[in-house]
Amino acid sequence: MPAKRPVTATAAGPPSGTAKRVRKSVTLATKMDIVNAVESGERPVNVSRRLGLPASTVRTIIGKKDIFKKMAAILAKNEEMKITRKRPDIMERMERRLSAWLQDLYLDNTPVSLCLIQVKARSIYDDLKRQMPPEEAAKLPEFKAARGWFHRFQQRHTYKNVQVSRISDGADTEAADMEAAGHFPEDLATLINEGGYSPKQVFNMDEFGLFWKKMPTRTYISVKEEGAPGFKTEKERVTILIGANATGDRKLKPLLVHRSENPRAMNNIVKSRLPAVWKSNRKASITRHTFREYFVDHVIPELREYCLQENMAFKILLVLNNSPAHDVDFEALCPEIQVVFFPPGMTSVLQPMDQGVIAGFKANYHKEILKGLIDATVDREKTIEEYWGDFSVLDAVYSIGRAWQAVTQHLLNGAWRAAYPKAVFKFEVLDESESRRELAMLAKEAGFNHIDEEGIRELIESHSAPLSNEELEEMDRLSFQEENVDDDEEAKKETKFSIPVLRKLFEYINAAEELVMQHDPLCDRAMTFGSTIREAANCYRVLLDTKLKRSKHVMMNVCLKNEKEDELSMEMPNPGPSSLQESLIKVLQVKTEEDVAAEGGLESFSRGDDENPAIPAHLSFIPSI
Template identity: 35%
Template sequence: MSKRPGSKLPGGGGGGAGKRKALSIKEKLDIIKRFEGNERTCDISRATGLKESTLRTIRDNAVKIKETSRTGTGASAAKSIRGRPREIEEMERLLSLWMEGKRSGTTFLTAKGKALSIYADLKRKSSNPGEVAPFRASCGWFSGFKHRYNFQSLQLLGEAASAQLKAAKELPALIQKLVKEEGYTLDQIFNFDETGLYYKRMPRRTYISRAEKHGPGPKAAKDRVTVLLGANASGDLKLKPVVVYRSANPQALRGVVRASLGVHYRYSKKGWMTAQVCIDIFAEFFPVLEDYCKRKNLAFKILIIIDNAPSHPLTIAELNPNVKFIFLPPETTSLIQPLGQGVIALFKAYYLRRTFKMLLAATGGENAETVIEFWKRFNIKMAIDIIVEAWNDVTRECLHRVWKKMLPDLIHEFKGFEPSEQLKKIKASCVDLAKQVGFEGVKKKDVDELLEAPPDRLSSEDMRQLAAEGQVEAEDEEEEDSPKAAPRQLDTVQLSDVLGVIEKQLQWLEDNDYNAERSRIVARGVRTNLEPYRRLQYERRRLAKQQKSYVYLKRREVNGPSTSGGAASRLALDTPRSVIPQ
């Protein structure tokens, strides 16, 4: 996603007590000329006394500054631009971050409320609150803010709400007509939707939540991931989830083969879906969809329904001629988008339930970890494992049932199944598990609050930290400079030792358990689950023997074959598994 102008504070946006220096257009043009003369940023900073972040902002806005100098008079170009209060600029920057994450559902009233809330917070934390200028969040300010940050598509006062409701009512009939005319089956119709997930957030009344709120360490904004889910209308095919995180190579994933994660792992600086990630992911999905159609003896023609978020560029509709996209009208997502009719909510509930189960398993028994100890080591790798399991928990019936609003004439009712009823059961299970862990104060309303809160509801402090960390990443690119971690390896000798130890322990159970049936069931289950490792061990031994045979033959060729050497050589090469005595 392209950066929005103004994402960095002019002049560095520091928290010093002095007023920010306002630069004239002429001074900015002089700085631009220095950049065009290939001067380094650090050299210009020393010469002008300006921070490097300020200089980069001027360089990035060179086109706009030059245009301003051409349209203004000579006198006005030489004057300083009217300085704006630092608190207002900081508020607008944080507000832009909030609106970028919110993506939809933003009107003047919601933006005004958030702006006033952020500004009041900044004023309260100012060293001299009495000197901070008043701010009213007027319509004129909002219009200028939209222009400065390229939020031109926002609509004021919810004036388009009636048109959106009308579109939500008319669209299903149009889609069903298209499905009938083009001959799509439910197996060929897909919906994709993403959601924000704070993978380390707990219900409010847990002492983990209170400790994270008041203690040092990463804020919730740092633990945010975006999860993209996709499935077809029959519920027969669930695509592998996409997880977008704010780190390209987090410590917990170093040395891990990404293809083995069970998700498509992607990186963006804010942990949000971007247009480029979207394009790359769908390019990977298309071969999967084509293979699925072949297995079902269907023509490879796919209809994908998706919302029109900025991170879903229209160019994805041009990637494959056999795949047609329908972009839902603005603000209709919550009304008719299939995955938004219960799948996303159930997925998050399943995620929370499995998190509690993992926490309970890790802290139960003697010499086990405490809850705080486990939570400190809970990382993105563990979260990804739970995401995979939670997506597997979503049933085919649920994935089919949620298309009722979009394709009312094509969806079969499932008696006794309703996503909302299933969601209530999962929430109740989460409350029970929380109490088993030791969170006695957790109530149903706490789980409701956690699961139903908008994923992008960040506090001002969260947004400031997220923005600061994003700037550090942009300047340092620490992920790119960090040394490459060696890939994880299974040493053949150690693998054999581990398998041997497990087999001895299973044999001990079979020899000592008075309940022969119990030990037999356990041993058979463990041996079945270990079969992939045994096949790996067998393949490695077979290749080692083959390589040993090849080395033996090469040595015989150098020393000169015996009378029977030629036959032996041909036998070994024709049948690689043959063992030649040495």
Template identity: 30%
Template sequence: MVYWCHNFHIFVLFVGDFTVSMASKRSAKTLSGVPKRKKAVMCLTEKIRVLDKLRSGLSYSAVGREFNVNESTIRYIQKKEQEIRQSVREAAPESAKVTSIVRDAAMEKMEKQLTLWIHEMTTNERSVVDSVVVRLKAKEIYGHVTQGQENVKPFSASAGWLARFKRRYHMKNVKLAGKAGSADREAAEEFTKYLLSIIHEKGYMEEQVFNADETGLFYKNVGKRTYVMRMASKAPGFKSFQDHATLLLCANAKGDFKCKPLMVHRAQNPRALRGKNLNRMPVHWRWNKKAWMASGIFWDWFHNCFIPEAERYLHSKNLAFRVLLILDDAPVHCHEELENAHPDVEVLFMPPNTASLIQPLSQGIIKAFKAHYTRELYSKAFEALDANEEATMMDYWRSVTIRNVIDYIGTSWDSIKQATINNCWGNVWPDCVKNFEGFEGVTKNIKNTVENIMHIAQQISGEGFDDMKEGDVEEILAEMAVEPTNKDLDEMAKHGIGVSDDEDTDESQPTTPRIVPLTAAKIAEWNSALEKIFNDMEECDPMLERSLTFKRLTSNAFVPYAETLKDLKRKAKQTRLKQFFKPVWEGKLLTPPSCESQTPEVELPDLAHHLH
């Protein structure tokens, strides 16, 4: 017999003398007043933390309580340890932070290399990286990474896969050409507000705020239409003719200080530099086989070039050595390591796809430098041909050595005016600009240099020079990067980005050891260890006064780390920049992943109590 109760929404079923009450899940929740436990979905990064906790000796139940999941979930994660660790090793950090399942290793490798390829290609303003191109490139890279493997899963690079890929790697859109095309204006505006709040809160002056960025330089490029370049292109191994280097440029907001450029060349010790004092050159000389910037080179530049130069400059101005350095989000910029790399240097990273809108060096400084360099190259060519009537442009082009190139770079960088640099900060920090002429003023100066280049070129005999147009010069200035091959991508993925620091670093150059980042979690771990030691001493030492003395002295010594932890926790509680730049796909705001890592809440030692 079945009765229906309107008040409680309960079915009561009588079967003989046995009564079974059944309530809907909603009714049970209402009656009990206890909310249903939300299902926890852990990303791969959190699962690695679980596995590390288990390896440290914690029990399944203890780890489950810490991560607020059932013990059975912890046991299942340990069962899949090998697959999880393999998947994280193959994946890029961005993917591991949002992916909860173990994915195919070939797919992880392909996506990691694809992100590196996209980053390299979007540094070239003439590169078109739309959805169709990305899907075709993904299939090509997948075929490369699975070459020779058996039982390879088919991969079609569908639109659905592309949508998920862009979510995993926080790519707002991949549909337009170059940096400016994919620029995120909303993120740029939010970053500008955040930057200005930091400058106002901490009282940074325009002398103390710097921006650094890399650019490619084809230092013998005199224009593709010229006879010289057309003849060179017919020669075997043309890429070696069109010599390429990477330059790292850095300047402050006031515009009165420019760091010595860092030049990354493919040769360790070129013949033209043998016997030369590298420390007295107008560039910092570094090298690797691809002439790429690498994280080890950037780390070395930060400690051994940037900090000493900035410190000398600020002391000469009778200003405190307090520096704010603004960088883009390139992987080589050692994000985590730079957060606490130096107590007097604060580093801010611009969000993805915003450099073309707000990065000062991208607002005209780099282009002005390349215009000055090209004018210097043409001027020296004209002088050489004027001095020797029998010489040709090809003769001069072949005679240019890396030593000449370094001199041209030094002269060109020195030619950038303070007003030009200061005006290029107008988009990100308008108040620091003195006598703002607008970017039209910067553009006008560059245009004058371009006209000067054209005038010099017309005086040089040879096909392609006497009829050189403004567009030909603009093409030279826009030449920034070359597309990496699949082999290059393999090497970049293997070593993070760039090439192997161990393989290519010159032992004669200064090196700075890499450090493990000082994080809130690490300090909290030390804090917990101290608390355990204090408790053990109080229990085991029969002389209570001795243990309390040790506790007081140790707590006093730990105060700097306790203050650092409080500062890191304060920063973590502030609105994170990443929350401003939530990825958008097809006009819909995506929900941020629930497994975003957070700074753990840690109970600090009661230092005041220990001192009594």
């Protein structure tokens, strides 16, 4: 009887030394994500790569999508039948404020521990409880801020992955973060070399909060506002995002997020012409949607244009911090822009914008405010209170634009000394003491004689100080107010660049030129001033000419129509050319008076001759009709 053949490895199983293939189960939720993604237009191969699944598995799931849809519908119906317990309103309010507090810390790249979050949550909860009637507060359970609550809080407020990694629970996590931070500059340099990027093509962006209408605490303006009832504008904050490249020669147009889309100061303002990109949401914070819009509509076109100007290939390395707002599909939005993130927990050490750039920006912003205050009050045209009362968020936006423009290239370049030292060609750091000294001198010149460098330091640091429970309460109340509060007096104010305003502008220009010509002993300097201001005002001259021609054309049609009606009715003789001209002049004069009235009245406005009603005859620079 022949011997039995030995059992081969194929029949008995895998040969020795070969690992058995691990079977990976796919949940119904993942299957439905795959089905929805493919039905939305995403390619199956991209879905398999994104989820780390074999392409065959994805194809099988798509082939059985009808079965999975029925299963999901049954489970959803069962979920609806479950009895849920309504959470107390105090928990909703506490978590809203806690979320705002965490967002504020995140803007300043401040690492927080789980213990610190638990303490803050209990503190906010206790404050809210004390504000309730005693009989209602007695019914509430004790809030312990346990770990289970925290994990559910993370899920409810999308503090997943990124935020969790920034919350350290011990020395081991901190040591790991330090080690990652130590390797990051070397890893970044390798990535830059392998990708063939030049320092001009390496960009960084960072966001921060700014109280746009805040004065030093010991000024009588801040004391007066602190004691005033209602909303305090000094506590109204905007979020700003700035960005630049490693050489510092290219700044991106900053992003500004306000709580309102159309505050009163923005009436009739073309937002696309502002020095910052205007966005809004209730919390005045940068969300994923806000960042995505800014990235697609502004960052990509700006970077493309910059590479074209510099005769470089359009490829960019963008270095960002791990913010939930940055959790977008950059590769799908623009494959030419590669994004790398700073290691969690050590952003403040490596982030270039944190190495003096943001501090310099804030100092520049307050310089702009104080300079504007000095200019407005130097001839006693306005008091300090009047200037500060008129200072609107539109003024703040222009000050933000000038402050960002004043940040020097060397400061932007030197800020990369920790993350990308090879790119630094001239090391420069912000001299904070000199900056505070300059601000203190400006404050004294503005009339705040008791403000010293310590007060300036407190002012700069107040923008990044952790929010108190009272400030969180104010922000929470503000986020639920109407975007535009009814105010008849303010609502009636409407900005118009009308013919009378333009004429008044040229009166001032001519008066300034005449004043210089009469008093400057250096004729060439006076002539240079005149030609420069005339050239700068040319765009407004064209605008005035256009408005005058359009107004003349419209009024001529009105007069001709009236003349035709008079001919048909035969109630009066036909007007001759002189009569028609008189009618036109009268209509134009009435129109001009109405425009002046609409502007609230121009006290210095006076009628000239009949052909140029609002222009003195001796001002030859003003365009004529």
